[in-house]
Amino acid sequence: MKIFLSGSKTLGALPQAVIERLNGYIGEGCMFLVGDCHGADLAFQKFLHGRRVKNVAIYCSGSVSRFNVGGWRAVAIQDTVHMGYEFYALKDKKMAEDADRALMLWDGKSRGTRNNIARMQNMGKPAEVFLVKNGRTIQKFVI
Numbered sequence: 001m002k003i004f005l006s007g008s009k010t011l012g013a014l015p016q017a018v019i020e021r022l023n024g025y026i027g028e029g030c031m032f033l034v035g036d037c038h039g040a041d042l043a044f045q046k047f048l049h050g051r052r053v054k055n056v057a058i059y060c061s062g063s064v065s066r067f068n069v070g071g072w073r074a075v076a077i078q079d080t081v082h083m084g085y086e087f088y089a090l091k092d093k094k095m096a097e098d099a100d101r102a103l104m105l106w107d108g109k110s111r112g113t114r115n116n117i118a119r120m121q122n123m124g125k126p127a128e129v130f131l132v133k134n135g136r137t138i139q140k141f142v143i
Contacts, residue, residue, distance in 0.1 A: 002031045004095045006116045007040020007105030008132075014043050014105070015137045018130055021103060022047060031055040033095045036065035036074075037088075040105045040113075045069040061091045085112075092116050102127035117143060 003025055014022070022044075025032070032048060035041040036058050048056050049070040056072040058065050065074050077091045092112065096102070096119045106113045106129055120127040121143050131139040 001025075001028065001100045002033055002098060004099035004102040004116075004120070004127075005032055005034045005041070005044040005104075006092065006095070006102060006113060007044070008107040008110035008113050009037060009039035010107045010110065011040045011105045011132055012038070012043050013135055014047055015130065015132055015135065017137045017140065018103070018105060019047065021128065023051075025103070026051060026053055029055070031057070033057050033059060033075075033099055035091060035095065036060040036067050038067065042067050042069070043105075059091045059095050061088050088112070089115065093119065096120055096123060096125070099125065101125055104129045105132050106130065107132060 034044050045067060046069055056070060057075050058068045058072050059075045061077050063076050077094050079090050102120045104113055104127055108131055117127055117129055127143045129141050130137050
């Protein structure tokens with residue numbers, strides 16, 4: 001199973017509930033699809049690297065990833081038409097297409113994470129969303 005890990009740039013630490021869920025996925029031998037941004041993406045990468053997980057692909061916009069902590073396989077999404085937010089959104093769209101399900105950290109404000117939640121919902125794929133405030137999970141919901 002391929003798990004799309006996504007989250008807000010403002011969230012740089014994984015709450016315990018998310019760590020427990022990730023440990024379950026690791027135990028099941030899942031593949032992880034992670035972006036290359038700071039914040040939640042980097043926190044997911046550091047956690048997976050610390051657990052020595054090999055089944056990881058880092059998705060990046062353009063030819064070079066910004067962060068790839070574990071030196072994992074990179075999936076470069078090339079596009080010369082889009083710029084700014086839309087340039088990075090193409091990477092997220094591809095991750096959603098390639099994934100079977102998602103685990104997301106959301107600060108309740110991030111447009112990118114909100115769009116990823118909607119993207120998974122529109123594709124009919126399950127997503128576990130952890131709403132996080134002050135480093136604590138406030139609410140978990142499944143789409």
